[in-house]
Amino acid sequence: MSATATTIVNEAPPQAGPRAFLRRLRGGDEIAHLITLIFAAGIILLTSMLVYELWVNSHLSRAKFGWMFFFTKVWDPNFDNFGAAPFIYGTLVTSAIALAIAVPLGLASAIFLSELAPRKVSDVISFLIDLLAAVPSVIYGLLGIFIVVPVMRTTIGPLLINTVGNIPYIGALFRGPNYGVGFLTAGIVLAIMVVPFIISVSREVLLTVPRDQREAAMALGATRWESTWKVVVPWARTGIMGSVFLALARALGETMAVTMVIGNAPTIAASLLSPGDTIASTIASQFTEATGDLYLSSLIELGLVLFLITFILNGLARILIVATERGGGHPA
C-alpha cells in the first residue's frame, strides 16, 4: 500500500500528493493520528501553562526569599516573612503515613478479591469499592472530625503514648499533648481515602495476569499462596505500583479532608500526634483573604513547591519501576 503511494508521488508530485493524502485520510488513520496528537499536545500545553503561571505569579516571593523559602519555618503574613518548610514537612509526613497504612491494606484486599474470593463476591465488593473512590473528600473530612478525631483523642492517642511512647527513639513519634487532630489523624483519614484506589486498580491488574502463569507455578509444585505471592504479584508489579502512585498523588494534593483534621498549625514536630499543616490545605484556607502582594505571591509559590514535590516523587517512582524490572526480570 505504502509502496504504491510512493510510486505515484514519484511519478506526478503536484497533484498526486494531496490525492494520496486523501486516500489515507479515508482509511481514518491520519484523522485518528491528528486528533489524538492534538489532545496529547493539549495536555502538555496545559501543564506547561500551569507551571508558567505559577512561576510568573510567584515572582515577588521568589525574588525576596530565594532558596530560603524551602527552609524557613515561619509563616507570618503580618511581618511579611514566609517559608514553606512546615508545609512541605506536613505534606510529606501525612502522605507517608497514608501510604504506610493504605498499601498493605489495599494490596492484601486486592489479592483476596482477585485470587481467593469467589468471582461473584469479588465483583460485588469491587463495585462497592469503586463507589467509595467516588465519595467527595469533604465527606471523608466529616468522617474524620466525628469519628477518627474523638477516637484518636480518647483511645488510640493515649494508648500509643503509654506503650510505644516509652520505647527509646521510636517513642519520640508518640509524645506530647494529644489533641486528636494532627499528622497521624490526617494520615489515617488520607489512608481511608486512598485505599479504594489501590484496591480497585491493583485488582484489575492482578486479574489480567494470564492463567498459564498460575498453572505453570502450580505444575511446578507451588501452593496456591506461593503461586500468588511469587508469580502473580511480581508479574503485576508495575500496575500495582501505578495504583500506589495514583494514591500518593491524591494524598499529596488533598485539601478539604486534611484541613478539617490536621489542626492547621505550621509546626515541624517529631511527634505524629502534634498538629501540623500541609501545602494544599494552607493554600485552600488562606487564598481568599490574602491581602498583601507578597502574601499572595508566597501562596502561589507554595503551589509551585507542591508541583515540584509531585514531579520529583513521580520521577523517583519511574526510576523505582525501571530498577525493579531489571532486578526481577519479569515482563511488565
Added chain:
Amino acid sequence: MRKSLLIVLLALGLSALALAQSGTILLNAAGATFPYPIYSKWFDVYHNEHPNVQINYQSIGSGGGIRQLLAGTVDFGASDGPMSDDQLSQAKFKILHFPTVLGAVVPTYNIAGVSGELNFTQKALAGIYLGTITKWNDAEIAKANSGVNLPNADIVVVHRSDGSGTTYIWTDFLGKVSEEWKKKVGNASTSVNWPVGLGGKGNEGVTGLVKQTPNAIGYIELIYAVQNNIPYGKVQNAAGNFVKADLAGVTAAAAANAKNIPADFRVSITNPSGPKVYPISSFTWLLIPAQIQDAVKREAIKDFLKWMLTEGQKYNEGLTYAQLPKEVIAKETQAISLIQ
C-alpha cells in the same frame, strides 16, 4: 377579540422596549464574606424597590475584594479590615470607606465541670493567646471568676486557620490590650503567625474543635454564636467592667468612639472607653471609588448608600448585625457627597 389581544400584546411589547431603552443599571461588587447575609438582603430589597438597579455581589473575601477594586473589575468593593495606607497609595484612584454594619467577636470555651459564664480579663485573653497563660486555674483567670472551680488543666487554644475578618477584629483587640502581643504578633490582620494553638476552618471549624476538645477556648463571631446558641464568656472592657456581648453593646461601642472617627472612616473601635461597651467589635466597610465616570452608575451608588444608611439599617437586627449609631450615620451621609 383578536384585535384587542393584538393591542394588548403591542402595548406590552412597547413597554418592554421602553424598559430596555431606559436600561437596567448593573453594579458589580465583591469582597468580604462576614457581611454577606445582610448585603444580599439589602441588594435584594433595594432591587425590589428600584427595579432598574441590580447589584451583583460576590463574597470572595476581603483580600479578593480589595484586589478586584484596585484592578477595576468591580464597581465597588467590601472589606472587613480598612485598607492600609500602602494599599491606598497603590490605587490609581481615590477610594472612600463607608461603614455598613458592626460585628463583634466573642470567646467560647469548653471546660469540664464549668457550666456558667466565665469572665475574661484583657490580660487573661492576651496571655492565653500568647501562650504565657497555660492552665485554666491560672491566677489571672481565677481572680475574675471567684466561686468557679477551675480545673488544673492545660488550655487548648483554638484560632481560625483561614484568613478572616473575625481574626482581624480579635487580633486588633489583643494588640491594643497587650504590648507583648503587638511586639510579637504585630498589627491586626486577617491571618497572623499564632504563637500557640490549633486552627479550625471557619466559625464552624473553630466551634467544632472547641466543642470536641476538653479545656479548649476559641473565638467566634457574635452572630454565629447567637444563631447557633453557643455559650460565650464576658470580656472586660476599658472601664474594667465585664460585659456580655449583645447587639446594643456593640452599637454602644461604636457610638462611644463616634467623636474620634476620622473623616475617612478607617478606624478601629476595639476597646473603647465607656462603662457598658463591649470591647471586641468592628465596622465592616464598603470601598467606593471617589470618582465614578459613569454618571448613571454614580447616582445609583449614591442613592443606594443613602438607602443603606436609613432604610437598610432596619434589616440589621433581624439578621443579628448591630446597627450603626446615629452619629456615624450622620457623618457618612455627609461623606456621600464626596463621590463625584
